[in-house]
Amino acid sequence: xxxxxxxxxxxxxxxxxxxxxxxxxxxxxxxxxxxxxxxxxxxxxxxxxxxxxxxxxxxxxxxxxxxxxxxxxxxxxxxxxxxxxxxxxxxxxxxxxxxxxxxxxxxxxxxxxxxxxxxxxxxxxxxxxxxxxxxxxx
Numbered sequence: 001x002x003x004x005x006x007x008x009x010x011x012x013x014x015x016x017x018x019x020x021x022x023x024x025x026x027x028x029x030x031x032x033x034x035x036x037x038x039x040x041x042x043x044x045x046x047x048x049x050x051x052x053x054x055x056x057x058x059x060x061x062x063x064x065x066x067x068x069x070x071x072x073x074x075x076x077x078x079x080x081x082x083x084x085x086x087x088x089x090x091x092x093x094x095x096x097x098x099x100x101x102x103x104x105x106x107x108x109x110x111x112x113x114x115x116x117x118x119x120x121x122x123x124x125x126x127x128x129x130x131x132x133x134x135x136x137x138x
Contacts, residue, residue, distance in 0.1 A: 024050035028058065034133040036126050038069040043080035052083035059087060064096030065136065067129040068120075071102030076110055088119060097121075097136060101129040 024047040027038040035058060039051055058066070068084065070076070088098045101123040103111065111117050123129035 026054050031130050032134055034065045034067060034130045035063045036067045036069050038072060040072045042075040043073050044077045045079045048077060048079035048083050051080060052086060055083060055087040059090045064091045064094045065133045066098045067126055067133060068100045069102050069126045070100055070107050074104060076107050081114055081116060099123060099129050099133060101126050
């Protein structure tokens with residue numbers, strides 16, 4: 001997503017480092033009350049904990065409308081799916097929502113086979129996902 005697509009939000013870079021020095025960069029930005037998390041790289045078993053930690057921290061700070069932009073994530077393992085489900089469960093009591101966007105064919109198929117497409121709304125782009133999430137607030 002280009003900076004032009006971020007009409008009102010500020011970009012916050014979030015980087016988690018584990019004990020081994022390995023890290024998954026995750027851009028986090030917001031537009032109004034909608035937060036977008038954009039992980040970079042495969043969300044495999046080793047990096048799913050990074051996404052989980054970022055989402056858990058954000059939700060703990062009060063984020064309840066969240067878009068997961070998968071544009072730069074070519075793969076998601078079951079541990080990554082678990083992180084998404086955990087986040088969805090955490091925001092639900094506060095009428096929060098999580099949606100996903102930017103899915104490639106592989107990630108789309110994983111979400112479809114796992115049944116998660118019934119849980120998470122899917123949008124082509126972060127811009128469309130943010131607009132849809134803003135309509136929830138109205």
